[in-house]
Amino acid sequence: MSFLTMIFAGLFYAATAIMIAGLVSKITQFAKTPAPLKIPTTPAPTTQTGVVLRMFREVAFFESLFKGTKWTWIFSYVFHMALFLVLFRHLRYFINPVPMPVELLQPFGMYGGFAMVAGLFGLWGRRFLVDRVKYISAASDHLMLMLLIGIGISGLSMTFAVHTDVVAVKAFFIGLMTFSFSELPADFNLLIHLFLVALLMIIFPFSKLLHIPGVFFSPSRNQIDNPREKRHLSDWARKLED
Amino acid sequence: MAKYNFKIPALNEYPVVPELEEDTMAHMETFRAKPEFQEALGFKGELGENWKEDCIEVIGELLGKYRSLQVYLDSCVKCGACTDKCHYYLGTKDPKNMPVARQDLMRKVYRRYFTFAGKYFPKLVGATDLTTEILDDWYNYYHQCSQCRRCSVFCPYGIDTAEISMAAREIMDRIGLGDKYSNEIISKVFKIGNNLGLPEPALADTLEGLEEDMQDDFGVDVKYPLDKKGADILLVTPSADFFAEPHVDGLIGYGKVFHEAGVSWTLSSKASEAANFGMFIGSYENMRKISLRIREAAIELGVKRIIFGECGHAWRVAYSFLNTLAGPFDFLDPDYPVPQHILEFTWDEIQKGTLNIDPSENDHMTLTYHDSCNVARATRMGDKPGGQFEIPRNVIKAVCNNFYDMAPETIRGTTFCCGGGGGLLTDDLMEVRVKGALPRMEALKNVIEEHGVTNMAAICAICKSQFTKVLPFYGMDMDMIVSVHQLVSNAIILTGQKTDDDDDD
Ligand code: SF4
Numbered sequence: 001m002s003f004l005t006m007i008f009a010g011l012f013y014a015a016t017a018i019m020i021a022g023l024v025s026k027i028t029q030f031a032k033t034p035a036p037l038k039i040p041t042t043p044a045p046t047t048q049t050g051v052v053l054r055m056f057r058e059v060a061f062f063e064s065l066f067k068g069t070k071w072t073w074i075f076s077y078v079f080h081m082a083l084f085l086v087l088f089r090h091l092r093y094f095i096n097p098v099p100m101p102v103e104l105l106q107p108f109g110m111y112g113g114f115a116m117v118a119g120l121f122g123l124w125g126r127r128f129l130v131d132r133v134k135y136i137s138a139a140s141d142h143l144m145l146m147l148l149i150g151i152g153i154s155g156l157s158m159t160f161a162v163h164t165d166v167v168a169v170k171a172f173f174i175g176l177m178t179f180s181f182s183e184l185p186a187d188f189n190l191l192i193h194l195f196l197v198a199l200l201m202i203i204f205p206f207s208k209l210l211h212i213p214g215v216f217f218s219p220s221r222n223q224i225d226n227p228r229e230k231r232h233l234s235d236w237a238r239k240l241e242d
Numbered sequence: 243m244a245k246y247n248f249k250i251p252a253l254n255e256y257p258v259v260p261e262l263e264e265d266t267m268a269h270m271e272t273f274r275a276k277p278e279f280q281e282a283l284g285f286k287g288e289l290g291e292n293w294k295e296d297c298i299e300v301i302g303e304l305l306g307k308y309r310s311l312q313v314y315l316d317s318c319v320k321c322g323a324c325t326d327k328c329h330y331y332l333g334t335k336d337p338k339n340m341p342v343a344r345q346d347l348m349r350k351v352y353r354r355y356f357t358f359a360g361k362y363f364p365k366l367v368g369a370t371d372l373t374t375e376i377l378d379d380w381y382n383y384y385h386q387c388s389q390c391r392r393c394s395v396f397c398p399y400g401i402d403t404a405e406i407s408m409a410a411r412e413i414m415d416r417i418g419l420g421d422k423y424s425n426e427i428i429s430k431v432f433k434i435g436n437n438l439g440l441p442e443p444a445l446a447d448t449l450e451g452l453e454e455d456m457q458d459d460f461g462v463d464v465k466y467p468l469d470k471k472g473a474d475i476l477l478v479t480p481s482a483d484f485f486a487e488p489h490v491d492g493l494i495g496y497g498k499v500f501h502e503a504g505v506s507w508t509l510s511s512k513a514s515e516a517a518n519f520g521m522f523i524g525s526y527e528n529m530r531k532i533s534l535r536i537r538e539a540a541i542e543l544g545v546k547r548i549i550f551g552e553c554g555h556a557w558r559v560a561y562s563f564l565n566t567l568a569g570p571f572d573f574l575d576p577d578y579p580v581p582q583h584i585l586e587f588t589w590d591e592i593q594k595g596t597l598n599i600d601p602s603e604n605d606h607m608t609l610t611y612h613d614s615c616n617v618a619r620a621t622r623m624g625d626k627p628g629g630q631f632e633i634p635r636n637v638i639k640a641v642c643n644n645f646y647d648m649a650p651e652t653i654r655g656t657t658f659c660c661g662g663g664g665g666l667l668t669d670d671l672m673e674v675r676v677k678g679a680l681p682r683m684e685a686l687k688n689v690i691e692e693h694g695v696t697n698m699a700a701i702c703a704i705c706k707s708q709f710t711k712v713l714p715f716y717g718m719d720m721d722m723i724v725s726v727h728q729l730v731s732n733a734i735i736l737t738g739q740k741t742d743d744d745d746d747d
């Protein structure tokens with residue numbers, strides 16, 4: 001095994017471990033912290049099914065953001081949906097044989113890459129052009145976009161400019177999962193791409209990417225509007241009653 | 243108005259999102275509470291030497307007690323969707339009045355002391371040490387948020403800046419930095435029973451006066467009972483209803499509705515206040531203590547139902563929190579929701595046909611309706627989502643012939659706050675109150691010009707007081723603002739009421 005392969009194998013094991021451990025601990029924290037009062041933003045659903053539908057509209061269509069700003073919605077929706085498509089397409093590097101649906105979406109995946117980068121540039125543009133968004137942007141907000149754009153462009157470059165031996169890449173990742181290591185091709189674009197992805201995985205639980213678990217725990221979105229019908233009492237509040 | 247030294251914003255025909263102008267409201271600092279009032283609420287009297295350590299400790303405690311705080315501080319992606327949604331930003335142009343920037347005042351401290359990224363890479367993620375300057379910013383800008391939740395509607399994660407403001411105020415209170423307005427009022431509630439400090443004899447006097455007026459004007463024995471044991475309904479209403487205009491006209495209306503519906507009801511001198519300022523300062527304990535008065539009054543008077551009068555934030559605490567804070571209410575009649583809103587009661591009676599209504603009595607007015615922020619975005623009326631928008635409009639339309647809504651983006655779920663909610667209804671914050679009223683004033687001006695609207699109805703004691711005060715700043719008449727039950731009152735023909743002809747005899 002080459003030194004390079006060792007480095008990247010180590011990097012991906014570490015990145016996966018950090019991402020999973022970090023997310024598990026964050027999600028546990030979110031889940032364990034009580035929500036002592038009923039605070040859904042009303043009008044809110046009065047049933048559990050209604051809440052599931054509200055949450056679905058939120059994560060599938062970005063309903064609130066759509067109400068908020070159309071431009072941000074367009075850029076962000078394009079970016080996120082393209083990202084899902086691209087991620088889905090990447091399953092072919094981890095599963096053998098490649099499942100039918102992944103195979104079918106293969107041709108669209110490439111356009112997905114372009115759409116993703118375009119959406120990201122749109123979002124980044126707002127951070128310079130809209131004075132309010134510029135004001136609230138920290139260095140990390142710019143860097144996060146640069147990181148994602150870097151991942152997108154380095155990925156696209158392998159499809160459209162300097163081809164990489166994808167069979168070898170697949171062997172490397174399957175090897176990581178089965179502990180039967182296989183050499184990673186030493187292509188510059190590939191290494192950049194993989195390095196940035198590992199970096200993204202590592203910072204995931206420490207960054208604003210926490211909005212992904214966060215949205216599901218947001219009391220203003222996930223609570224049922226039934227405070228008169230059902231008494232809602234948290235554990236620490238119950239103690240005040242004794 | 244001469245005593246106020248600030249520029250009143252110009253009204254635009256269409257909503258304009260202003261370019262930001264830093265620090266326009268940095269000077270806006272509300273009076274601080276004296277140690278005696280701090281202590282009356284169970285808080286530290288004043289900032290101690292170790293206020294920073296105290297502060298970090300309380301932040302940590304609240305993060306463990308409120309999921310909203312933890313999730314909201316972690317989840318913001320700085321998308322900017324909320325930045326132009328706050329009436330205080332629109333009216334003041336101060337970027338720190340953008341909801342996300344208001345949250346960031348706390349988020350940057352949270353990051354510095356509670357997150358890996360903020361501890362080791364503070365510059366990168368915009369984390370900062372807690373300093374006196376930051377505390378000053380907290381005090382000034384967390385008292386320029388009316389906790390109206392408009393920002394939460396547009397945020398992809400539902401981040402509610404009101405939750406952050408409440409937490410910030412609790413933290414400041416706990417370390418000895420409270421605001422005078424809210425904390426003095428809460429201590430009055432504990433001492434006397436209501437926000438205005440009206441003692442029992444004064445209340446009894448006012449109510450007797452109302453009964454006499456009813457006799458003189460209509461020759462009908464409409465009662466305004468106080469502490470009547472064994473009544474069916476306990477009415478809890480904001481204390482402003484006992485004497486302020488146009489609030490009292492609403493109270494007169496409740497009495498007429500109850501009289502015509504033929505139910506027995508009473509007010510309570512113990513729970514002579516619907517508003518619960520404990521919410522404004524984010525203090526669960528104080529909010530609970532204030533709520534328990536209502537439970538005690540209901541038990542002592544032996545009532546079967548609890549109904550709340552017209553008050554926005556009060557209805558939030560009543561509808562959303564009362565069952566949690568002071569429940570269970572299993573000793574009340576299970577056939578009725580606990581509590582009910584007076585508009586739910588009146589709308590039921592209108593539908594049943596128990597009220598004799600002549601809407602032409604309101605023909606001298608053309609109405610519009612201001613959805614109060616907390617009623618709109620934190621409560622419900624009736625059994626369907628959105629009843630909080632329909633029921634008040636249904637009642638208004640039943641008692642008035644001329645009604646027009648304001649522009650859709652300024653009403654219902656996206657209504658603008660009056661500018662004085664959330665504990666800001668004090669003269670020392672007049673500048674932010676006037677500027678924050680801008681979006682509502684613009685929408686109102688437009689319906690006045692388009693439809694000849696003469697009056698705006700509201701169902702919140704704060705909205706009514708705030709509009710009475712700020713309308714003149716915008717060249718409009720303070721009497722434009724009316725209570726919804728004032729309209730009901732005008733239109734009800736009491737059974738056995740003497741007519742104008744009788745007067746002439
Ligand atoms: S809750 Fe209302 S006042 Fe407070 S920041 Fe949000 S929009 Fe502004």
Ligand code: SF4
Pocket residue numbers: 317318319320321322323324325341342396397398399400401
């Ligand atoms: S809308 Fe929500 S996520 Fe976007 S900047 Fe405002 S608070 Fe943050």
